[in-house]
Amino acid sequence: MKEIYDCDLGCPVQNTLQFISGKWKSVILYHIFKNDVLRFSELQAKLPYVSKRMLAKQLSELEADGILDKQIYPVIPVKTEYRVTKLGSSLYPVIEAMEIWGTNYTQIVK
Amino acid sequence: MKEIYDCDLGCPVQNTLQFISGKWKSVILYHIFKNDVLRFSELQAKLPYVSKRMLAKQLSELEADGILDKQIYPVIPVKTEYRVTKLGSSLYPVIEAMEIWGTNYTQIVK
DNA sequence: CCGAATCCCCACAGATACTG
DNA sequence: CAGTATCTGTGGGGATTCGG
Numbered sequence: 385m386k387e388i389y390d391c392d393l394g395c396p397v398q399n400t401l402q403f404i405s406g407k408w409k410s411v412i413l414y415h416i417f418k419n420d421v422l423r424f425s426e427l428q429a430k431l432p433y434v435s436k437r438m439l440a441k442q443l444s445e446l447e448a449d450g451i452l453d454k455q456i457y458p459v460i461p462v463k464t465e466y467r468v469t470k471l472g473s474s475l476y477p478v479i480e481a482m483e484i485w486g487t488n489y490t491q492i493v494k
Numbered sequence: 495m496k497e498i499y500d501c502d503l504g505c506p507v508q509n510t511l512q513f514i515s516g517k518w519k520s521v522i523l524y525h526i527f528k529n530d531v532l533r534f535s536e537l538q539a540k541l542p543y544v545s546k547r548m549l550a551k552q553l554s555e556l557e558a559d560g561i562l563d564k565q566i567y568p569v570i571p572v573k574t575e576y577r578v579t580k581l582g583s584s585l586y587p588v589i590e591a592m593e594i595w596g597t598n599y600t601q602i603v604k
Numbered sequence: 605c606c607g608a609a610t611c612c613c614c615a616c617a618g619a620t621a622c623t624g
Numbered sequence: 625c626a627g628t629a630t631c632t633g634t635g636g637g638g639a640t641t642c643g644g
Contacts, residue, residue, distance in 0.1 A: 396596030
């Protein structure tokens with residue numbers, strides 16, 4: 385679990401960014417929120433423009449930060465599943481706000 | 495104004511990220527939301543860990559994207575003011591969600 | 605005071621190949 | 625299948641300077 389670390393008192397936004405500022409983290413979370421559970425290959429399919437290496441890095445950071453939980457099934461071939469932790473699920477309102485804006489901003493512009 | 499550009503249909507979050515994914519953009523927006531209007535030097539004071547060059551870049555991108563409005567007063571020395579546009583103000587719920595989470599996550603963890 | 609221009613470097617991301 | 629390891633290049637960002 386990531387250390388709790390106020391990098392800028394007076395700017396709580398900064399604290400949130402520590403967890404989701406990775407280039408693809410919000411998108412990964414969005415997909416896992418929508419699907420509850422996703423395998424590595426399923427995430428790859430949903431993010432074809434993100435390299436395997438990049439995806440693995442973002443996932444391991446999210447896991448290290450206590451946002452995601454990784455289940456490994458030692459079958460052959462290996463199978464892994466990612467889901468949100470309790471802490472991760474608390475980020476839902478943030479992702480939801482981004483989802484809403486991303487859905488509606490076209491109309492806002494007009 | 496930034497072209498509206500769906501880089502990933504089925505992931506509206508991605509659209510939002512186009513506008514606020516810059517390293518410091520959310521924090522800049524947070525401070526301007528709190529203060530309505532901020533000068534360049536005031537933003538510098540609030541973000542001491544961000545270089546002048548970086549701050550200017552983020553601000554000009556936010557302006558180019560139609561999120562911020564820049565007022566230049568051609569006095570000597572020059573004075574500039576940044577405030578949110580209508581489009582920018584529509585991002586308030588997103589920043590607010592990040593602010594709320596950043597304020598409360600310590601308790602969520604426990 | 606604000607910010608653009610130039611130089612420069614190294615951290616980060618892609619490509620590829622390898623492993624349990 | 626789900627990653628790691630290594631190598632390589634590129635551009636993001638700091639430091640500095642200049643200009644309005």
